[in-house]
Amino acid sequence: MSLEDHVGDILRKARMQSKISMAEASAAAGLSEDDYSALEESGRIVKRTDLFAAAALVGVSGGRLEAIAKGWEPEPLFTECWRELRMITTTSNFSVNCYLVWDEVTREAALFDTGWDAAPIFKHIDENQLDLKHIFITHSHGDHMACLATVRERFPKVRLHSGSKNAPVDQRNRANDFIHLGSLRITNRPTPGHAEDGVTYVVGNWPEDAFHVAFVGDAIFAGSMGKDFHTSEEAKRHIREQILTLPPDTLLCTGHGPITTVKQEREHNPFFAY
Numbered sequence: 575m576s577l578e579d580h581v582g583d584i585l586r587k588a589r590m591q592s593k594i595s596m597a598e599a600s601a602a603a604g605l606s607e608d609d610y611s612a613l614e615e616s617g618r619i620v621k622r623t624d625l626f627a628a629a630a631l632v633g634v635s636g637g638r639l640e641a642i643a644k645g646w647e648p649e650p651l652f653t654e655c656w657r658e659l660r661m662i663t664t665t666s667n668f669s670v671n672c673y674l675v676w677d678e679v680t681r682e683a684a685l686f687d688t689g690w691d692a693a694p695i696f697k698h699i700d701e702n703q704l705d706l707k708h709i710f711i712t713h714s715h716g717d718h719m720a721c722l723a724t725v726r727e728r729f730p731k732v733r734l735h736s737g738s739k740n741a742p743v744d745q746r747n748r749a750n751d752f753i754h755l756g757s758l759r760i761t762n763r764p765t766p767g768h769a770e771d772g773v774t775y776v777v778g779n780w781p782e783d784a785f786h787v788a789f790v791g792d793a794i795f796a797g798s799m800g801k802d803f804h805t806s807e808e809a810k811r812h813i814r815e816q817i818l819t820l821p822p823d824t825l826l827c828t829g830h831g832p833i834t835t836v837k838q839e840r841e842h843n844p845f846f847a848y
């Protein structure tokens with residue numbers, strides 16, 4: 575799976591965050607405004623471009639940006655299927671990831687977002703003989719919960735969890751919630767920024783393995799971050815404080831693009847690695 579954002583996307587997001595004009599960014603990169611606009615659009619560097627100067631101006635790491643231009647991707651940790659975790663990617667106008675996790679003994683399952691289409695979710699549930707107990711919504715953007723009604727229709731007793739203040743009170747996350755899924759333990763960390771109700775869910779206590787899996791929604795991507803609909807400083811602060819402080823081997827299951835780890839993002843994400 576390729577990265578969610580190419581070099582042009584990253585430069586544009588960072589330029590919008592830092593409120594730098596196209597004229598200023600193109601001058602720093604040594605390009606005409608038309609050529610800089612084409613770079614943001616396509617991510618292709620066709621002319622000699624001072625990536626480091628453009629990156630410095632908009633506030634991302636030039637070295638990490640250059641690495642992405644040369645093809646950096648997170649080391650693939652597993653494909654879509656690893657132990658009791660499934661990555662399910664569905665596509666409508668664009669692709670979105672949701673994830674299914676279960677306890678190997680009790681077969682109790684939790685879904686993190688729903689994506690566009692319930693059919694592959696039901697297929698995994700049926701194939702593995704699971705009982706869907708919980709749905710955790712990372713944020714209430716349409717692509718992440720498009721088939722929520724279909725899933726709830728089949729599992730009417732499923733418990734919904736959300737960071738939205740508009741959700742019914744029994745569905746709203748509380749700061750110290752510990753949700754048990756067999757022996758797995760699920761906690762929530764508010765990560766607003768990309769969305770007002772953004773939440774990162776952390777699954778820990780995997781049998782035999784001392785690591786965590788975090789479902790981050792669109793807060794952070796491999797090599798990039800979600801576009802901020804609120805303030806970029808708030809978005810970045812929550813990523814730094816709530817996600818990048820998790821143990822280095824924590825898997826980051828993102829809403830778009832490939833799975834990565836805390837360690838890889840701390841070292842390679844142009845927004846955070848310096």
Ligand SMILES: [Fe+2]
Binds near residue numbers: 713715769792800
């Ligand atoms: Fe989103």
